[in-house]
Amino acid sequence: MNECIDCIGDFRDDWPSTKGGVRVSVVCVSVVFYPADFAVRWSQCSATADFFAEYFAAVEACRSDDPAARDEFIGTLSYVVNELVENAVKFSVGETVEVTVGVEDGELIVMAANKILATTATPLIEKFRELLAGDPQELLFARVEANADDPEAGVSGLGFLTMMSDYAARLGWRFAAVPDNPHNVLLTTMARLEVRKP
Amino acid sequence: MSDTEIKGTGYRVWFDAEAATVNLEGSLRLGTTEYEPIAALLNQVIERRPPAITLRMTDLVFLNSSGINTLYKFAIAIRKLGDIAVHVQASSTISWQSKSLPNLRKFLPGITITLN
Numbered sequence: 585m586n587e588c589i590d591c592i593g594d595f596r597d598d599w600p601s602t603k604g605g606v607r608v609s610v611v612c613v614s615v616v617f618y619p620a621d622f623a624v625r626w627s628q629c630s631a632t633a634d635f636f637a638e639y640f641a642a643v644e645a646c647r648s649d650d651p652a653a654r655d656e657f658i659g660t661l662s663y664v665v666n667e668l669v670e671n672a673v674k675f676s677v678g679e680t681v682e683v684t685v686g687v688e689d690g691e692l693i694v695m696a697a698n699k700i701l702a703t704t705a706t707p708l709i710e711k712f713r714e715l716l717a718g719d720p721q722e723l724l725f726a727r728v729e730a731n732a733d734d735p736e737a738g739v740s741g742l743g744f745l746t747m748m749s750d751y752a753a754r755l756g757w758r759f760a761a762v763p764d765n766p767h768n769v770l771l772t773t774m775a776r777l778e779v780r781k782p
Numbered sequence: 783m784s785d786t787e788i789k790g791t792g793y794r795v796w797f798d799a800e801a802a803t804v805n806l807e808g809s810l811r812l813g814t815t816e817y818e819p820i821a822a823l824l825n826q827v828i829e830r831r832p833p834a835i836t837l838r839m840t841d842l843v844f845l846n847s848s849g850i851n852t853l854y855k856f857a858i859a860i861r862k863l864g865d866i867a868v869h870v871q872a873s874s875t876i877s878w879q880s881k882s883l884p885n886l887r888k889f890l891p892g893i894t895i896t897l898n
Contacts, residue, residue, distance in 0.1 A: 659844075
């Protein structure tokens with residue numbers, strides 16, 4: 585694993601668990617995207633989200649025979665993966681975007697990794713710390729109101745705040761050095777969701 | 783395409799003037815700027831100052847955070863006008879609706895939401 589520069593929030597640095605360099609028996613699926621033009625294709629983010637949601641809805645640890653519970657699971661995982669992938673492709677400075685979803689001990693873990701410009705790392709760390717500092721719902725309301733008053737104010741972090749506030753997701757971020765490339769930093773965003781088996 | 787209908791791959795948003803209802807259907811996961819035509823349609827609806835409108839979302843399966851923000855801002859715009867009653871027809875079986883739609887009450891306290 586690349587050298588960690590900073591790790592904030594509920595990022596699980598020990599996941600996916602490995603033993604002797606091999607992933608232990610957790611259900612874990614990774615997809616790596618290489619195309620340079622992925623950044624603008626929102627429908628591909630959506631297709632990625634739907635793939636992971638449908639796939640994990642059939643994984644024993646998440647599976648439900650109750651159609652309503654299954655729809656709820658798919659809706660939740662699809663929303664979270666879509667938000668993480670949208671962010672990853674929006675802020676990626678190229679090369680790969682890697683999306684990983686896994687389930688272990690009643691917890692669904694979603695990760696999206698992309699390279700960012702090293703100069704943007706410090707402001708991003710600040711921004712993420714602000715998101716974690718207060719009540720996510722209050723912060724969500726305040727930011728939407730501010731954006732309605734002044735569109736230039738932007739709605740930075742709304743996707744993350746929605747995940748925390750409405751989906752009870754625990755979020756974390758890891759910033760890591762990219763070997764032989766001081767201009768980029770590898771940013772991995774993690775969202776952790778409790779799996780509710782009926 | 784009429785000025786009261788917006789269609790894209792997998793989604794359709796249109797205003798039924800007779801029923802005073804904005805219908806949103808499909809899966810809306812667009813980039814922030816791509817929501818501008820939809821925001822413009824919503825603003826046109828309230829510029830007519832109808833006494834009441836309905837937002838029908840029972841067939842809107844997905845909405846990303848940019849879309850949710852568009853919806854919240856629409857609710858705030860209506861609150862500022864102060865004289866339009868809003869009813870939301872939603873579905874409790876659609877995950878994002880049961881989780882995020884109740885927040886609309888914060889932005890527009892008089893709003894009524896039916897989760898079928």
